[in-house]
Amino acid sequence: MKIMGKNAVSELIKTDKTVDKILVQNGLRDDESRKLVKDAKNRGYKVQFAEKAVLDKECESKRHQGFIAFTSDFKYTEFEDLLSGLSENAFLVVADGIEDPHNLGSIIRVCECAGVEGLVIGKHRSAQVTDAVMRISEGSANHLKIARVVNINTAVEKIKEAGLWTFALELGGSDIYKTDLKGKLCLVIGGEDTGVNKLTKQKCDGVITIPMSGKVNSLNASVALGVGVFEAVRQRSL
Numbered sequence: 592m593k594i595m596g597k598n599a600v601s602e603l604i605k606t607d608k609t610v611d612k613i614l615v616q617n618g619l620r621d622d623e624s625r626k627l628v629k630d631a632k633n634r635g636y637k638v639q640f641a642e643k644a645v646l647d648k649e650c651e652s653k654r655h656q657g658f659i660a661f662t663s664d665f666k667y668t669e670f671e672d673l674l675s676g677l678s679e680n681a682f683l684v685v686a687d688g689i690e691d692p693h694n695l696g697s698i699i700r701v702c703e704c705a706g707v708e709g710l711v712i713g714k715h716r717s718a719q720v721t722d723a724v725m726r727i728s729e730g731s732a733n734h735l736k737i738a739r740v741v742n743i744n745t746a747v748e749k750i751k752e753a754g755l756w757t758f759a760l761e762l763g764g765s766d767i768y769k770t771d772l773k774g775k776l777c778l779v780i781g782g783e784d785t786g787v788n789k790l791t792k793q794k795c796d797g798v799i800t801i802p803m804s805g806k807v808n809s810l811n812a813s814v815a816l817g818v819g820v821f822e823a824v825r826q827r828s829l
Contacts, residue, residue, distance in 0.1 A: 593722045594660040594730070595650050597627060602730025603660050604631050612637040616646050616657035624657060636660075654726070665720040670738040670746060673709045674753050681755055681775045682823065685711045687743050687791050688782030689812060692718045696727025697813035698780070703731035705820045711746050714739045716782075747794045750777050757795045759787040760819045762808065764798030772823040780816045 594603050600613060613631050615624075617640050631638050646655050677683075684702050689695050695718040702710050718724060719739075725732050740746040751757050757777040758770070779795055781787035792798060801810065801818050810818070 592662050592664050592725070593649060594662060595652075595655040595658070595722060595726045596729070597623060597656045597658050599726050599728075599730035599733075600658040600660045601627055601630070602733045603662065604634055604636060606733045608666075608733065609663055610636050611661040611663075612639050614646055614649065614659040614661070615640050616643050616655075617641065619657045627658065652723075665725070665732065665737075667720070668709065668736040668738045670711065670740050670749075673711070673736055673738045674749060677708060677753065677755075677775075679775075680827065681753075681777075682707050682827075683709050683711065683750060683755060683777040684816065684820070685743060685747060685750070685757075685777060685779040686713075686717065687779055687787050688713065688716050688785055689780070690716065690718050691783055691812075692721060692724045693727055694718070694783060694811065694813045695720075696724040696732075698816055699724070699728040699735055699737070700731040701813060701817045701820055703728070703735040705824050707735070707820065709736040709738060711738050711740060711743070711750075713743050714741050743788070744791055744794055747777075747779065747791060751794075751796065756797075758797050758799045759792045759795045760801075760815055761787050761792065761798050762800055764800040767799040767801050767819060767822055770797070770799050772826045776823055776827075778816065778819050778823070780812055780819070783812055 647653050649659050684707050720732050755775040755777040759779045
């Protein structure tokens with residue numbers, strides 16, 4: 592896997608993940624780049640300098656910012672391990688059918704920034720953690736436990752058995768701002784076009800909705816999750 596961009600590479604080298612090498616563009620003189628190179632070397636990573644054209648060849652989007660790290664494929668957390676390691680005030684997110692890599696990357700970033708303990712995604716009909724998703728998440732995927740499951744519905748059932756109140760974040764439900772989101776919690780966010788699967792929604796403890804006043808009555812999946820997650824964070828901090 593290639594990890595591209597200053598922030599993503601910077602977050603990567605803070606972890607204990609194996610990095611084969613870090614490719615750095617020649618001629619970078621800004622303080623941020625110098626510090627990143629110094630940190631990488633201090634942590635014992637192999638740093639290799641090359642011309643911009645070499646990095647451009649490795650990065651189809653050309654959005655590498657002068658840094659590309661080469662590492663093993665993303666290592667997912669086993670779902671059972673995720674459940675067994677939950678805290679007393681557990682907070683999980685389930686992504687049901689998120690197929691857009693940009694949305695998945697943003698969802699990962701939201702979850703990590705909010706202190707969510709883990710994200711569950713499907714092995715099928717779902718975007719996976721790729722180079723692009725890692726870049727979009729700004730390296731947040733390096734710090735968040737992400738589990739893949741074959742069946743989202745079965746996963747929701749097991750999450751409920753673990754004692755988490757599970758809510759689908761979807762239109763047509765109770766006002767999110769009037770719903771108690773304290774305690775052990777799991778939020779389920781649906782795909783860009785389909786929303787939360789009907790059967791998945793039925794398995795949840797309830798459906799919660801973000802009130803809206805505009806003429807467009809829907810939000811991007813990652814934006815909606817951001818609102819939902821941080822409303823839960825607000826309530827849980829009171």
